[in-house]
Amino acid sequence: MTGENMHPRINSVLQRQTAGEKVEVAGWVRTRRDTGGFSFLEVNDGSCLANLQIIADKTLENYEQDVKRLTTGCSVRVEGTLQKSPAKGQAVELLASRIEVVGWADPEQYPLQKKRHSFEFLREITHLRPRTNALGAVARVRSRLSFAVHSFFQQKGFIQVHTPIITTSDCEGAGEMFQVTTARPHAGTGKGGLEEEFFGRRAGLTVSGQLQAEVYALALGNVYTFGPTFRAENSNTSRHLAEFWMIEPEMAFCDLHGNMRIAEEMLKYCLRDVMLNCPEDMDLFDRFIEKGLLAKLRNVTDLDFAHITYSEAVETLLSCGKTFEFAVQWGIDLQSEHERYLSEEVYKRPLIVTDYPAAIKPFYMRVNDDGRTVAAMDILVPGVGEIVGGSQREERYDVLESRMRAAGIDPAEYGWYLDLRRYGSAPHAGFGLGFERLVQFVTGMANIREVIPFPRTPGFAPC
RNA sequence: UCCUCGGUAGCUCAGCCGGUAGAGCAGGUGGCUGUUAACCACCUUGUCGGCGGUUCGAAUCCGUCCCGGGGAGCCA
Numbered sequence: 001m002t003g004e005n006m007h008p009r010i011n012s013v014l015q016r017q018t019a020g021e022k023v024e025v026a027g028w029v030r031t032r033r034d035t036g037g038f039s040f041l042e043v044n045d046g047s048c049l050a051n052l053q054i055i056a057d058k059t060l061e062n063y064e065q066d067v068k069r070l071t072t073g074c075s076v077r078v079e080g081t082l083q084k085s086p087a088k089g090q091a092v093e094l095l096a097s098r099i100e101v102v103g104w105a106d107p108e109q110y111p112l113q114k115k116r117h118s119f120e121f122l123r124e125i126t127h128l129r130p131r132t133n134a135l136g137a138v139a140r141v142r143s144r145l146s147f148a149v150h151s152f153f154q155q156k157g158f159i160q161v162h163t164p165i166i167t168t169s170d171c172e173g174a175g176e177m178f179q180v181t182t183a184r185p186h187a188g189t190g191k192g193g194l195e196e197e198f199f200g201r202r203a204g205l206t207v208s209g210q211l212q213a214e215v216y217a218l219a220l221g222n223v224y225t226f227g228p229t230f231r232a233e234n235s236n237t238s239r240h241l242a243e244f245w246m247i248e249p250e251m252a253f254c255d256l257h258g259n260m261r262i263a264e265e266m267l268k269y270c271l272r273d274v275m276l277n278c279p280e281d282m283d284l285f286d287r288f289i290e291k292g293l294l295a296k297l298r299n300v301t302d303l304d305f306a307h308i309t310y311s312e313a314v315e316t317l318l319s320c321g322k323t324f325e326f327a328v329q330w331g332i333d334l335q336s337e338h339e340r341y342l343s344e345e346v347y348k349r350p351l352i353v354t355d356y357p358a359a360i361k362p363f364y365m366r367v368n369d370d371g372r373t374v375a376a377m378d379i380l381v382p383g384v385g386e387i388v389g390g391s392q393r394e395e396r397y398d399v400l401e402s403r404m405r406a407a408g409i410d411p412a413e414y415g416w417y418l419d420l421r422r423y424g425s426a427p428h429a430g431f432g433l434g435f436e437r438l439v440q441f442v443t444g445m446a447n448i449r450e451v452i453p454f455p456r457t458p459g460f461a462p463c
Numbered sequence: 464u465c466c467u468c469g470g471u472a473g474c475u476c477a478g479c480c481g482g483u484a485g486a487g488c489a490g491g492u493g494g495c496u497g498u499u500a501a502c503c504a505c506c507u508u509g510u511c512g513g514c515g516g517u518u519c520g521a522a523u524c525c526g527u528c529c530c531g532g533g534g535a536g537c538c539a
Binding site for chain 1 (some may be wrong): 464473474475488489490491495496497498499500501529530531532533534535536537538539
């Protein structure tokens with residue numbers, strides 16, 4: 001065999017009822033236990049959380065030379081007969097007729113032990129951590145969530161748009177851009193101007209696909225992007241990454257209410273999908289990562305999200321009798337402690353805050369009739385905080401242009417963006433959903449660095 | 464980036480009123496048992512985060528840098 005990956009995966013093997021069936025599996029040894037005349041091997045191939053228990057009898061020709069030397073991390077290929085397991089813990093097990101050691105893992109060197117490891121330690125071995133129960137489960141759930149995002153939008157007729165990774169337009173307010181350039185900083189020629197720039201102008205990695213998504217929304221109606229996003233902020237928190245994935249739907253002929261409806265529907269769809277399709281992994285998170293996780297998620301899928309305007313939020317915070325470290329006042333941005341109080345103590349479920357002061361929000365958000373607020377919405381979830389940020393976009397040319405000037409942005413630089421308002425403008429709205437924050441919320445993982453395979457943070461990008 | 468706590472064996476941590484280290488787990492060897500965080504006995508392991516300073520002497524005190532946790536800011 002081989003290159004073809006012909007063997008069944010362990011998740012399907014464990015489903016089978018038919019004892020006596022011959023099967024071959026391949027995977028990594030999690031542990032070996034010896035008993036009188038044979039050994040138990042637990043083999044995991046990543047297809048599911050559960051291991052397949054292998055019965056390795058000492059009559060196997062390589063029992064002494066190979067099987068007895070197997071340790072955590074070794075890769076094996078096992079051929080045998082499926083049988084009902086007489087002991088608790090598993091319904092079926094594989095009575096091996098042949099065990100081939102594919103790759104050894106020196107137990108004195110291999111960093112993973114058959115014991116619990118801290119996530120901080122596992123982060124130092126990014127290349128090995130998916131072999132653990134928790135990180136493997138995160139990978140499967142993340143994959144399923146990604147699939148759910150696509151199914152949700154595809155079922156609703158949204159068209160996926162691949163917005164550029166390299167961009168020359170900064171989505172104002174979204175954070176620092178990583179520079180992309182071919183120019184050598186120390187060429188020694190004295191040169192170094194824009195003529196050396198590959199694109200002839202400053203370019204960077206995208207901080208948001210929104211502006212380009214708007215282009216396609218105003219042509220195709222409902223679109224979404226789902227791609228990597230980069231922020232060169234010196235952020236050191238459990239919910240920020242320098243490279244993360246963002247989902248950004250953009251809908252033409254849609255207002256803030258339609259925007260909020262889609263966001264809520266989408267979040268509920270994703271949670272239901274992953275609870276239905278990853279029950280074992282979700283159970284692991286519920287038991288070991290965040291007690292009560294499943295109840296929390298069901299609470300989200302079963303209840304309507306709470307709604308409050310920024311002004312109402314300010315009133316609530318002012319009259320609740322609680323003292324906050326940062327004083328509340330209309331016009332200032334809500335602090336973490338304020339958001340947390342509202343979502344975790346007052347509403348105890350996802351909370352949508354709308355209509356923020358225009359002064360604290362980006363130029364592209366649509367100005368409300370009161371002239372001082374914009375049609376913005378943030379969705380706050382208990383534990384993670386802001387998971388969605390969105391708005392109805394300013395579709396009125398004159399208003400948009402004056403807001404750009406007020407924000408110190410040269411309208412000439414954004415001619416293409418203004419054109420969307422000049423020709424066949426239409427109300428439209430959209431939002432950004434931080435994919436890793438969604439994975440965090442769904443898995444209960446405390447640190448965002450555990451929900452992306454290869455986290456990038458200030459000073460950290462090992463492989 | 465700011466505040467705060469921490470960095471000691473492969474991992475998790477104790478030792479920190481200065482006198483050059485210890486436990487549990489992991490690993491090794493042997494035994495036992497349809498085992499499943501297996502069990503029992505014995506054994507091994509350390510630039511005490513880096514650099515500099517104080518001191519007869521520093522894991523321990525001081526400075527600085529790096530890294531991690533918690534909180535904050537930025538946001539998704």
